[in-house]
Amino acid sequence: MNHSESHASATGRTAASSAPAMPMPMIVRLHDARDVERCGRKAAMLARLRRLGFDVPDGFVIPVATSVSSGELSRALASLEASVAVRSSALAEDLPDRSHAGQYTTHLGVQGVDAVREAIASCLASSGGAPMAILVQSMVPAEAAGVAFSA
Numbered sequence: 182m183n184h185s186e187s188h189a190s191a192t193g194r195t196a197a198s199s200a201p202a203m204p205m206p207m208i209v210r211l212h213d214a215r216d217v218e219r220c221g222r223k224a225a226m227l228a229r230l231r232r233l234g235f236d237v238p239d240g241f242v243i244p245v246a247t248s249v250s251s252g253e254l255s256r257a258l259a260s261l262e263a264s265v266a267v268r269s270s271a272l273a274e275d276l277p278d279r280s281h282a283g284q285y286t287t288h289l290g291v292q293g294v295d296a297v298r299e300a301i302a303s304c305l306a307s308s309g310g311a312p313m314a315i316l317v318q319s320m321v322p323a324e325a326a327g328v329a330f331s332a
Contacts (some may be wrong), residue, residue: 207249208257211240211318219244221270221314240318243301247314254295262319264290267300269307276329285313290320307330 214220214228231237241257244250249257251310260267269285274299286307301315 184228207243207247207253208301209244211237211242211316214242216244218272219314221245221272221316223268224270224314224316227316238266238321240316243315243317245272245312245314251294251298255286257317258294258297262315264292264320265297265318266318266320267291267304268316268318269304270316271308272312274305293309 209220211224211228212231214224217225220228224242227237227240241260267288268292268312269287284307286304287304291297291300297317301317304315306311
């Protein structure tokens with residue numbers, strides 16, 4: 182048995198499992214926000230609708246327990262309209278038996294990296310410590326808006 186085999190045997194790890202994991206992206210494009218545990222339920226559901234061809238405004242997600250630099254945030258914002266919505270995407274939000282609608286802060290019409298950072302902090306503070314991702318989406322010119330619930 183060589184040194185590598187001996188080490189793998191002693192640690193219970195194979196060469197493949199000891200390889201460094203691929204880093205997770207700090208910011209996730211909305212289209213790619215499939216993981217509810219990282220991106221929250223709202224973002225994951227909007228991503229699914231977007232992939233199915235529904236007209237969902239483009240955006241990105243800052244995953245649960247992730248902080249991003251101003252540079253990363255600035256690059257992500259460059260791909261969106263000048264004005265964005267900064268929204269919660271909590272793990273316990275938009276569940277079949279409870280929605281949590283209106284319980285977390287949302288900021289509309291936010292412009293610029295500093296203002297988006299402040300809006301992110303405000304959304305996170307509204308969670309009361311519950312795990313929450315942040316969803317940032319392009320604002321759309323709307324004449325009317327609403328929420329629909331179904332059973």
